[in-house]
Amino acid sequence: MKIRLHQFLSRTGHFSSKSKVKKSVWDGSISVGGRIVKDISYEFNPDKREVVYNGVRLSLPSNYHYFILNKPKGVICSRINNHERALNKKSVFSLFETLIDPKISDSLVTVGRLDEGTTGLLILTNDGSLVNDIANPSKNIGKTY
Numbered sequence: 001m002k003i004r005l006h007q008f009l010s011r012t013g014h015f016s017s018k019s020k021v022k023k024s025v026w027d028g029s030i031s032v033g034g035r036i037v038k039d040i041s042y043e044f045n046p047d048k049r050e051v052v053y054n055g056v057r058l059s060l061p062s063n064y065h066y067f068i069l070n071k072p073k074g075v076i077c078s079r080i081n082n083h084e085r086a087l088n089k090k091s092v093f094s095l096f097e098t099l100i101d102p103k104i105s106d107s108l109v110t111v112g113r114l115d116e117g118t119t120g121l122l123i124l125t126n127d128g129s130l131v132n133d134i135a136n137p138s139k140n141i142g143k144t145y
Helices: 005-012 018-026 082-086 092-096 102-107 128-135
Strands: 030-032 051-053 056-058 066-071 120-125
Touching: 005 018, 005 030, 005 051, 005 056, 005 102, 066 092, 092 120, 120 128
Parallel strands: none
Antiparallel strands: 030 051, 051 056, 066 120
């Protein structure tokens, strides 16, 4: 199964933000199959190609993690950037910082999103197949808001 490089890197747990993933790729710190790749959208099969970051071989997690969260009001569903940090914004990911291993929390993504002012059920996981199955409109999975 092919995957985009930025998706693969985000799921490894080695990067705490999408901007760090992009910077590492653009800086030439990532090689796929022995060749430096500077395109974050590069597609490859991780079962057939080795990915190396600064001399360290990366792989997708062998164990998937699933969390169900009752998202509180005033919390955003994306990773915090510097601008949002300056505004004292809170992220659903920061709720897990002291509870689980940072490599696990860094690999999590939300299945969909809820607005900052909205509360409700939110699934967080490092299982990309589940995210695709639930979020992909062609799968016809209903959502109630």
